[in-house]
Each structure stands twice: as structure tokens, then as C-alpha cells.
Amino acid sequence: MRNDLELDAIIEDYLLGKLNPQETEAFEQLRRSDAAVDHKVVSHKVFLHTMEEYAQQLLLKEQLDSIHSEIDVDSLVAQVAPHPSRIVQLWRKHKSAIAVAASFIVLSFVSIYSIQHNSQQTDKYVQLSNQVTNAIKTQNNLIRKINTNNNTVPNKAGNPGRYGGTGFAISTNGYILTNLHVINGADSIYVQNSKGESFKVKAVYTDTQYDMAILKVSDKNFSYLSSLPYTIKRSSSSIGENVYTLGYPKDDAVLGEGYVSSKNGFIGDTTQYQVAIPVNPGNSGGPLLDNNGNLVGIISGKPDQTEGAAFAIKSKYILEAMRAIPQDSLGKKLVANKKSLLSGLKRTQQIEKLQDYVFMIKVY
Amino acid sequence: MVNNGLKSSVTTDREFILGILNNSGDTLNKLYKTHFAMVLQFILNNNGDEDDAKDVYQEAIIVLYNKVKQGDFELSSKLKTYIYSVCRRIWLKKLTQNSKKTGNITDYEDVFEVEEDVEHHEEKDAAFVKMQSALEHLGEPCKTIIQDFYIHNLSMQDICEKFGYTNTDNAKTQKYKCLQRLKKIFFQH
Numbered sequence: 001m002r003n004d005l006e007l008d009a010i011i012e013d014y015l016l017g018k019l020n021p022q023e024t025e026a027f028e029q030l031r032r033s034d035a036a037v038d039h040k041v042v043s044h045k046v047f048l049h050t051m052e053e054y055a056q057q058l059l060l061k062e063q064l065d066s067i068h069s070e071i072d073v074d075s076l077v078a079q080v081a082p083h084p085s086r087i088v089q090l091w092r093k094h095k096s097a098i099a100v101a102a103s104f105i106v107l108s109f110v111s112i113y114s115i116q117h118n119s120q121q122t123d124k125y126v127q128l129s130n131q132v133t134n135a136i137k138t139q140n141n142l143i144r145k146i147n148t149n150n151n152t153v154p155n156k157a158g159n160p161g162r163y164g165g166t167g168f169a170i171s172t173n174g175y176i177l178t179n180l181h182v183i184n185g186a187d188s189i190y191v192q193n194s195k196g197e198s199f200k201v202k203a204v205y206t207d208t209q210y211d212m213a214i215l216k217v218s219d220k221n222f223s224y225l226s227s228l229p230y231t232i233k234r235s236s237s238s239i240g241e242n243v244y245t246l247g248y249p250k251d252d253a254v255l256g257e258g259y260v261s262s263k264n265g266f267i268g269d270t271t272q273y274q275v276a277i278p279v280n281p282g283n284s285g286g287p288l289l290d291n292n293g294n295l296v297g298i299i300s301g302k303p304d305q306t307e308g309a310a311f312a313i314k315s316k317y318i319l320e321a322m323r324a325i326p327q328d329s330l331g332k333k334l335v336a337n338k339k340s341l342l343s344g345l346k347r348t349q350q351i352e353k354l355q356d357y358v359f360m361i362k363v364y
Numbered sequence: 365m366v367n368n369g370l371k372s373s374v375t376t377d378r379e380f381i382l383g384i385l386n387n388s389g390d391t392l393n394k395l396y397k398t399h400f401a402m403v404l405q406f407i408l409n410n411n412g413d414e415d416d417a418k419d420v421y422q423e424a425i426i427v428l429y430n431k432v433k434q435g436d437f438e439l440s441s442k443l444k445t446y447i448y449s450v451c452r453r454i455w456l457k458k459l460t461q462n463s464k465k466t467g468n469i470t471d472y473e474d475v476f477e478v479e480e481d482v483e484h485h486e487e488k489d490a491a492f493v494k495m496q497s498a499l500e501h502l503g504e505p506c507k508t509i510i511q512d513f514y515i516h517n518l519s520m521q522d523i524c525e526k527f528g529y530t531n532t533d534n535a536k537t538q539k540y541k542c543l544q545r546l547k548k549i550f551f552q553h
Binding site: 004005008009012043044047050051052053054055057058059060061063064065067068070071073076077079080 | 389392393396397400401404405408409414418422425426429488491492494495496514515536537540541543544547550551
């Protein structure tokens with residue numbers, strides 16, 4: 001034990017270079033001759049080196065700790081710590097990305113707004129009325145206001161109508177179909193045929209959903225019509241199908257020709273077609289017929305900024321409206337899918353036959 | 365302006381390195397304070413607290429310090445980037461060890477490859493921890509005697525007086541006894 005300690009002391013002195021040359025020489029002799037001593041020297045060398053490094057690191061760490069203690073960590077933490085609010089945290093992390101996204105969104109809104117702003121013009125719906133329409137309504141009626149100051153407008157009733165539209169017979173005994181908006185709020189309603197004769201009518205059925213009204217002539221002077229020249233079309237019409245309408249935008253019947261331009265109406269309204277026919281206030285309630293004289297729809301309105309387009313209620317809703325009338329009271333009524341009398345005739349002949357069944361509606 | 369800023373930054377980095385080589389306490393102080401906030405932010409935003417930040421940052425400084433001292437540090441980038449990269453590597457390893465999620469590390473600086481340096485440091489640190497625990501196992505008064513002699517470089521005369529040995533030979537004998545035990549513990553592990 002004692003010897004071991006002395007040996008350790010000598011080894012350490014040897015490694016630290018504290019031995020004098022003679023002692024060094026003697027020790028190196030010993031080291032060469034005794035492998036166990038040599039091993040001890042090597043391991044102690046490793047140990048001393050580790051100890052030295054340990055000492056260095058320890059001192060460095062102490063130094064760093066003392067520097068660290070000079071730093072006001074708390075205030076730094078407050079500055080750079082993740083904010084308790086996730087939103088602020090996200091903001092800090094993704095400032096630039098958020099900025100890009102935000103500008104993109106702003107840009108999108110601007111373009112969407114401008115697109116909408118443009119398309120809004122086509123979205124408004126005009127019912128083509130010359131009535132002073134309800135300001136809230138987005139669609140204007142195709143009702144013609146009869147100028148009360150204009151004395152040249154002949155009127156057999158002697159009482160100028162406030163506004164008007166068009167209607168057409170759906171039976172021979174005086175049932176007339178028109179738009180509800182034409183007669184809405186009326187005190188009294190008259191219809192005037194192509195010969196200029198006026199008859200008093202009563203509204204017997206109104207349908208707010210499809211904007212339809214059925215009128216019944218109550219005037220005793222009314223003579224029954226001969227059988228209806230047109231039939232009703234049950235199936236829906238295709239785009240491009242030629243259609244025409246006869247209406248009373250003025251005191252004489254006016255023909256409008258065109259084609260079905262879209263299967264849906266105002267903002268995708270599936271109860272209507274869009275047709276390319278120039279229509280004017282007063283056309284509301286007019287019949288829309290195809291070349292074979294089948295009733296395709298009822299002109300009911302137009303987009304307020306698009307010229308040359310109109311909307312027409314699809315014919316199948318006419319059938320629905322007609323079911324609301326007691327069937328036996330209709331007499332010889334409008335029938336579906338029967339060959340119409342207009343089929344195969346020239347347009348001029350068609351109009352000639354048709355005009356007796358299309359009426360101007362005058363509302364007081 | 366930009367050129368000037370760049371120059372002054374590089375000069376400062378150079379100064380830091382020269383300071384470390386010259387054992388300048390001031391330089392170390394300045395260096396430490398310059399980049400701590402950056403590392404603190406990084407750690408706090410990646411599942412750590414300020415103590416983690418301190419540990420990681422000090423390790424990084426030690427890595428830099430040792431590398432500079434060994435003379436194989438080439439200033440190929442900003443010191444800031446180097447320190448950040450080392451911290452990031454160390455912190456990622458710690459997170460993995462504690463099996464915390466490491467999926468999305470939030471970065472605040474550029475990063476470059478420091479794997480070798482960090483591994484080298486880990487070897488050194490293992491030796492450090494080994495010595496530390498050996499000293500802890502040694503117990504008093506041996507631990508203090510050894511520390512005084514080898515770390516604080518006290519002479520045997522000082523140690524003799526401090527511990528009240530009758531003469532330096534007794535103190536020496538005691539020191540070698542302690543050293544023997546310490547070596548035994550150290551090489552055992």
C-alpha cells in the first residue's frame with residue numbers, strides 16, 4: 001500500500017516534469033522493465049488529462065454562469081416568449097405569410113366585388129311595367145302605364161286605365177290568364193280585344209308563387225270565342241327553339257319574335273325560361289308560342305340592364321294554375337298536347353288567328 | 365451602408381475569436397450577452413423554458429470556445445449562425461431524448477451543418493460528466509482536496525494548512541489515497 005502511494009507520487013511528478021534528470025532516467029528504466037508500472041503511467045496520464053479538461057470546463061461553466069447571472073432573463077423572456085394568445089404567436093411566426101395571404105384576400109375581394117358589381121347589372125329583373133313600381137322590387141313588371149293625360153287613347157269605358165298589360169284566353173267562355181303583377185292592387189279590371197271592345201273582368205284566381213292570375217269576363221256583352229287556336233305545351237322547350245309573343249306594349253298588338261335562350265330564368269329561376277325577344281312595358285302576361293302554336297310560357301319580365309332578353313313562366317305552371325279553376329266552369333278550355341290550329345300556318349296567318357284571343361289588360 | 369454593416373459585423377466576430385484565444389473574460393462576456401436573446405427565443409418557442417435555454421446556450425458557447433481554442437475554427441459564416449445552428453442541433457437531440465414532439469421546429473435564423481462539432485462536444489461532455497460523478501462518489505474530504513489541488517491549483521502547503529494536517533507529507537499521503545480511490549471509481553465506470 002505504502003509502495004503504491006509512493007509509486008503514484010513518483011508517476012505524477014514524472015508526468016508533471018517535477019523529477020530531476022537522474023530520477024527521470026531511473027524511472028524510465030523502471031517503466032521499460034515493468035509493464036505494470038508502464039500501464040499505471042499511461043492510465044494516470046489519461047486521468048490527468050481528463051482532470052485537466054474537467055477543470056477547464058468547470059471554470060468556463062462558472063464563468064458563463066456568472067455572466068448569465070448578469071442578464072435580466074425575465075425581461076428578455078417577456079420580449080421573446082410565445083405570447084399566451086395563439087393568434088399573436090401565429091402572427092409572430094408567420095408575419096410575412098399572413099401579409100401575403102391578407103393582400104391576396106384583399107385583392108380577391110376587390111375583384112369579386114368588381115365582378116359582382118358588373119354582373120349585378122344583369123341580375124336585376126324588370127317586369128316591364130310602366131306602372132310606378134314598388135321601389136323595393138328587384139323585378140319590374142311588364143305592365144304598361146296608360147298615359148292619363150293623353151286623350152288620343154280611345155277607351156270605350158270612357159275611363160282611362162292607369163296601367164296595363166297583356167292577357168290571353170285559356171277557355172272559350174271568357175277565362176283569361178295574365179301575370180299577377182299586372183292586376184295586383186287593382187280596383188277594377190277591364191280587358192280590351194283587338195277590335196277595341198272592352199269587357200269588365202274579375203280576378204278569380206291568383207298565384208303569387210308563379211306570378212299568375214286568372215280573370216273571368218263578367219260582362220254580359222261578351223260573346224264566346226270560337227275554339228282556342230293554340231294548345232299548351234307540356235314538355236319543356238329546348239334552347240334555340242323559335243318562339244314569339246303577341247302583346248300590348250301600346251294600344252295595338254305588337255309581335256315579338258325570338259328564341260329560347262336559357263332554360264332557367266332570373267338568377268337561375270327554374271320556373272322560367274329566358275327568351276331572346278325584345279319586350280317592352282305592357283308585354284307582361286302575353287302568351288309565348290312556338291312555331292307550331294303551342295303555348296310555351298307567359299312573358300313576365302326582363303333583366304333591367306340586358307336589352308333583348310325577357311323571362312317567361314314555363315307553360316306547365318299554367319296547367320297547374322288552371323287546375324285551380326273548377327274544371328266544368330271552363331267550358332271549352334285550353335288543352336295540352338293536341339295539335340293546335342296554328343300549326344303549319346305562316347306567321348301572318350297565325351297572328352291573324354291569335355289576335356282575337358290576346359287581350360290588353362287595363363287596370364284602374 | 366450595407367457594406368459597412370457587414371464589415372463591422374465580421375470584425376466583431378473576428379474580435380470575439382481573438383478574444384477567446386487570448387482568454388479575454390470581457391470578450392466572452394460580450395459574446396455571451398450578444399446572442400443569448402436569440403437562443404432564448406428559439407427555445408421558448410420550441411417547447412423549452414429559460415433554464416433549457418441557458419443550458420443549451422452555454423453548451424453551444426462551450427462548443428465554440430473549445431473549437432476556437434483547438435484552432436480549427438474557420439469563420440465561414442456569422443458567429444450568430446454558428447451558435448444558432450449548434451443550439452438548434454443540441455435542442456433537437458434533447459427533445460428527441462425526452463420524446464417530445466420535434467415535428468415542426470420554429471426557426472428564426474439560417475442553419476448549417478454542425479453535427480460533427482456537436483458530436484465531438486458530446487464525447488467531451490461525457491468525460492466531463494464521468495469525472496463529475498466520480499468526484500461526487502469520492503465524498504469529503506477527498507473531493508475538496510482533489511478539487512483544491514487539481515482544479516484550483518492550491519499548493520500542498522495551502523492544503524495542509526486548510527485541512528489542519530500536521531505536515532505536508534501527511535497531506536500528500538492523504539491526497540494520494542484520495543487520488544487512488546478517485547482513479548478507481550473513474551476507470552471503473
